[in-house]
Amino acid sequence: MCGIFGYVNYLVEKSRGEIVDTLLTGLDRLEYRGYDSSGFAVDADKRNENYVIREVGKVSELRKLVQEAHMDMSKRFSTHVGIAHNRWATHGQPSRTNAHPHRSDPGAEFLVVHNGNITNYRELKSLLESKGYAFETETDTECIAKLAKYVYDTNKGRLDFTELLKLILVEIEGSYGILVKSSHYPGEVIAARNGSPLLVGIKSERKLKVDFVDVEFPDINVEAVADNVTHEFNPRLVLPRGNGLGLPDGSNSLMVPGLNNDLRHSQSRAFISDDGMPIPTEFFLASDLAAVVEQTKKVIFLEDDDIAHIYDGGLHIHRVRREEGMSSIRSIQTIEMELQQIRKGNFDHFMLKEIFEQPESIVNTMRGRVNFENRTVKLGGLSNYISAIRRSRRIVMIACGTSYHSCLATRDLFEELTDIPISVEIASYFLDRRPPLFRDDTCIFVSQSGETADTILALKYCIERGAMCVGVVNAVGSGISRQTLCGVHINAGPEIGVASTKAYTSQYITLVMIALSLSEDRLSKQSRRNEIIDGLGKISAQLQEVLGLNDRIQAVSETLVDKLKMLILGRGYQYATALEGALKIKEISYILAEGILTGELKHGPLALVDADIPIIMIATKDKLFDKIINGIGQVTARSGKPIFIASQNGPTLVEGKKKENGSVETKAELQSAETSYVRFEVPETVDCLQGLLNIVILQIFGYWLAVKKGYNPDHPRNLAKAVTTE
Structure with missing residues (x-):
């Protein structure tokens, strides 16, 4: 649902044509997520100006518009920031006006692309309109752009980009993955996420010194600064509060002090060369791995409430607050996805390709986990927790759509092999009811993307109540995989078609393997377990036979x-x-x-x-x-x-x-x-x-x-x- 892509080249000379093509190719790779319009923003020929091009329909229509735009595609940039977006309408009809990027003002001082849902946008819009800001669109995203200009102008430009965004995020309620580009901060881009996936791909001509990026924490939490209206910081900022705009003394605004500028010149260890010279680097920001796989294999998955600031060839990750037990680094991971996995090959559609990939994908799901000779199943992601799951009072499976059906398909087997009560829940209905949960319950969350909003909200509900939470996902680095205590990756490979096929069969087999693992100590179940494991050994060839009926x-x-x-x-x-x-x-x-x-x-x-x-x-x-x-x-x-x-x-x-x-x-x-x-x-x-x-x-x-x-x-x-x- 929607897709974000951004591209930063630092000391890697690129023509405008190459930059635009990189942005549009990124959007092409995000098409499968669903969208109704698209757009991008790049630097214009004059300083502090941007070209913003948006169109309704497919990315191919946006390409046609680019050809008609009369931009100088030969102009070269040694450092440049471009942002792009595929929109799936949630607020406002599909139209050029409602397509992203959205601007803060006619001069486009701030440009924003956003995935998610800002739940208090009406209150923010009302207050900003009272300050004289005119809105052009029906979207919630425009509030972010307008708020950025308001904060910047109120502080007379004395905030750095990170501090600016921190103050904005304090006021925003809801979910978001955002990129912000500004003429006030040339060569810089800032990204933030909360409940919406975002990653940073890194491509460098030299090997990075370390395989992680330090997380930079403030000396004082932004909320504490914002709430302490008597604290003497300069300049002082007038902002609405995010708690329903409940303001003291009948006033219509709250004085919020700005932050000091101590962290602006800190260096990121990963991007420091031995000789002290800048390292030519390219950064790719995206909401999905598929958008960066042909550009780089090195990625960082941002966590909720991370703020990623890219400038001067470095990536800096900040937090609004420090929380107990929080990691102080973000690892640079090497992804295994290959470009051919996200191409159709000789098939007319991804869906048919993925249907025919199932004999192979289910083998990948079982590879290294099922020993057919010894009739054993070993799931590394659960090995330290199997005993605890066996002692559960009950097991609750929570999912949506196709993932929900994979849970239903295996519920009977779980009950038969484990003798543990099993319930299967649709995540949205589970959230509506908010049923009782206990510390000795185990909750299994199943999602292909690992980012399904309702499933993640259900996960947070279960974590708050102390239940053991297990993830079954296909996407590496996804929200569910990071927030659950343990889990199993289904290894189905990228699934591009909207209608899930191979992910379903791999989820099905993964859940069967979990049931087999849980019953490994049950002597009375060994004959049945052996029968199932033998069946798993034949299933790939049998699937191939079924495909012959096409x-x-x-x-x-x-x-x-x-x-x-x-x-x-x-x-x-x-x-x-x-x-x-x-x-x-x-x-x-x-x-x-x-x-x-x-x-x-x-x-x-x-x-x-x-x-x-x-x-x-x-x-x-x-x-x-x-x-x-x-x-x-x-x-x-x-x-x-x-x-x-x-x-x-x-x-x-x-x-x-x-x-x-x-x-x-x-x-x-x-x-x-x-x-x-x-x-x-x-x-x-x-x-x-x-x-x-x-x-x-x-x-x-x-x-x-x-x-x-x-x-x-x-x-x-x-x-x-x-x-x-x-």
């Missing part, structure tokens, strides 16, 4: 293109498969697909069944097979013509009917009748793993339905890959 699924999908609704029925382990399959179909083909528990047919859904509505019934063999056959009978008796997902060489699914003379159809007649139903056969595996194979049929169905209807499955309307706002 052409046939494509052909069948053509008969369903004109349908407006669809039912998908599953039972037991396959109920989660039905829900996930329905989600895949509805989110990319816009067919109103509903996943239904087969056992609930008689409690309402059976009223929808007739000869016209498409029905997909999951009927693979397991302990509930007889009940599934009963459900099939209920559907076919009402003229339903289900499409079956069945086990290879499995039994007949359609029951024999009595003829008018009272006799029952012969076996030959029955087999002949069943051939009139579409049936996709998948390999048979352990019941708790069967959903890994069955879901692929539905993923492919969703893909081809979208394509046949003329929709882009990688970019479904109104949806974003990472939902980083509530």
Whole structure:
């Protein structure tokens, strides 16, 4: 949801054309997150002026606008700051005016790009308007730009960039990832995050002296300074307070002293050369690793409340306050993502590519963790905490969307292997209820991006109540991975398509591995555990076999293109498969697909069944097979013509009917009748793993339905890959 990108070149000479191309390429890599408009800002030819170009639609439309802008693309810069943004509308309609970057005034003294949601923007806007500031947009982001100018002007330019932003952030409520560029601070950019991801990529011609950046703490917390209105600092700043603008003595403003300027000239150890000469360096600021992977492999993941200030070839990380136990460094990490992982290759869409990557991605999920010879499972991220989790009063799984379905798909197995009560929660509903939690509860948070806003808020709620918190994520360095006590990385690789496919199967297998680890000491469960581990050893080859049905699924999908609704029925382990399959179909083909528990047919859904509505019934063999056959009978008796997902060489699914003379159809007649139903056969595996194979049929169905209807499955309307706002 939205995407931030910034580029700083220090003593690395670049033409304006190269700088703009770097910014637009960064936006290209962020397209998959979802957006409706985009824009960027670079230095203009005259000092203290900027070119700001914004457009509605795809980044390709922004490129066209660049060609029409008549900028001198050959002009060269030894040091330059550019910022860019893909917007997904939350406040205000998609338009050029509402697209980022936003400016503080007609002269664009401050330019801001922002991900997140400023919850007190109406109060800030009202107060700034009372001070004479005119707003141009409907967005919350513009308040940040206007507030920056207000703080700067009130202090007569005597604050450095970091101090300026600190005072702004004290007044802002909500979530944000922001970049700020200013003509008052040429060659500098400042970034901050709170609840919205942000990272800094580093590319240097020389090896950095250390693999970390020091965190610089203030001698006095900004809030303490802001609240102490009698403290004699100069200059004094007039600002509204962030606590609902509750002001003393009926006044309409609060006197807030500025901060002193002691830290401005501190040096960052990582960027000091042995000979004392400046190190030519490039910095890439982004909300997602995908935007920097082709530029550098060295990155720093910013923490909540970090302020990153880049100037004079150095990166400085500041905090508004010092908290107990807080790390005093930010490590420079080497990422393993490769450029080809975020390219489509020979596939028409990322979604199809990622569907076909699943035989490999699930192997990567298990690599180094499952020993098939010894039938053991070892999860390094949980090894020190397994005993504590086993002693839990209960386990609560919390997630959203597809991740929620992966939890549902494995809940039964957790209960069977651990004998611990398991509950599965949708994060937003969990937050609405705020249920009781206890210190001996374990909460497992599942998220592909690791930045899902509702899931992170639920995580904070659980941390406050002392529960043990475990993360299951795909994104290295994500918020959930940093805030949980322990966890498991699913190793699915980058997933670009908005509709999750390979992340689902890797989450599924990761949760199965956690259940296997928790039950390792249960002698009574060893036979079952061995059966599951043996099944995991075969699952990749079986998935490859299912992918061979692609052409046939494509052909069948053509008969369903004109349908407006669809039912998908599953039972037991396959109920989660039905829900996930329905989600895949509805989110990319816009067919109103509903996943239904087969056992609930008689409690309402059976009223929808007739000869016209498409029905997909999951009927693979397991302990509930007889009940599934009963459900099939209920559907076919009402003229339903289900499409079956069945086990290879499995039994007949359609029951024999009595003829008018009272006799029952012969076996030959029955087999002949069943051939009139579409049936996709998948390999048979352990019941708790069967959903890994069955879901692929539905993923492919969703893909081809979208394509046949003329929709882009990688970019479904109104949806974003990472939902980083509530």
